[in-house]
Amino acid sequence: MTLSEAEKTFILHGVQENFRIDGRNRDDYRPMELETSIITHAFGSARLRLANTDVVVTVKVEIDVPFPDRPLEGKMEFFIDCSANATPDFEGRGGENLATEISNTLTAAYSSNSVFDYTKLCILKGRKCWKIYVDILILECGGNLYDAISIAVKAALWNTSIPLVKSVTIDGNNVDMNVSENLSDCIKLDISAAPLMVTLCKIGDHCVVDPTSAEEQCSQGAIVVAISKGKFSTVFQTGGGSLHPLTLMEKLKLGAKVGNRLEEALSEALSKIKENGEMGFLN
């Protein structure tokens, strides 16, 4: 989508008046739909639809060897697949740059133990741990990918159940594990501190949250902040353009405020999710 000069001006004036093209305020989100457990092959999954941005996140766990420098911690890896269904630009290897950018940001946001407790994933010190694969599939891009992905990742992790390891025995170099055969015996991950990302898009003199793809085109640069329990776990600037330090501080404050609001909304939504409801792409 390319916008003409007049369309851009229209969007800019709307932002100045605090009345955006779809009628929202500057700090409002578009409606979201969240579903969990939609992929049966996975240990946990979620699908988030934010207006016309659509992402599916699945979580799979495998047994791996911990990093030598962190023998007590498990691992987590993010993989983004930009499906060509989202836009023809992603065909072939077209989406790879975006995918790397997003996965690096997510890795940074989730890197700290105070954000996500990796020690819970340890099975046997230095020998065995769980590795969490978080696979993100982008099905449609309607702007604000970062926020949508972070919400979906958090919901998918919330949905994840890791098999319960009952006992570990060491026999020479072999490690034998006894995994509980009861399917309902599983560990739920603690995601209370998992970060949510908020994109703050600078349009004219103001910042907007949850930009549509049209608004993203008018922006002179955006800041993505990852908020975990009121604290920043990562901050980075994306897009062209430069920002004044004062604007930056203002943006960060707004980001923290919006992030907390989003956090509350998400935990409320997750508490309302019903098991075995009708879901998926058919509805």
Place this chain on the structure above:
Amino acid sequence: MSRKELISKVGLRLDGRRADELRRIRCKLGVFSEPDGSAYIEQGLTKVLAAVYGPHQVRGNRLKAQADAVIINCQFSMAVFSTSERKKRPRGDRKSTELSLHLRQALIAAIEVEKYPWSQIDVYVEVLHADGGIFPACVNAATLALIDAGIPIKEYVCACTASIANNNQAMVDISHEEEILGGPTLTIVALPMSEKIVLMEMSQRFHLDHLKSVLEKALEGCKNTKNILDQAVQNHIVDVGASTGWASTGEKVKR
């Protein structure tokens, strides 16, 4: 041939179907707003999303543009979580490249290619859950997406698999379990109304004597699939029409 009886004595298969029964097909047109046409299909547990962009100007190398036909560009991709074992890459491997080519071949047969010279149509399919019969589900989803995009096609193009059980009984729509346990799988893409076969692929060898019965079963499967897809398209048109108001003026359309 097969070590296990795929059809029991009472004539039921591993998942409780009879030899000539398809798995449940559920589909939806217009799942996304960004592409020109999109569709979602579930065949049993196999789940596929398809998106169609175009016809639009030729992207990339303009020299590719043809004076007499539209370029059909297909990409097959499988989500890393679609199989029980996590896949390393969603696309780019040999199998997906092959399936992209097959899909293109299937769609060229159906699309009225001469209508759009100097243009291009992109068809992208994404497998969300693989449980046997991936390629047929992709063809069927692509057909629905093309219809949703309003691209003129000669007729529905449908695909179906068939195999042989207990050495002589043909059975239709092979699930993943049967694919592993059983013998050869025959995949056909057909234009069911004119009964033409567009693409045929066999996974293993089997005796020529069996080919006729298996082929007939697969073709019958294609015809049944076509009827289901046709019903879905009609329902979709009624839904869309009703929301824009034309259905309210006349007699209520029965679903």
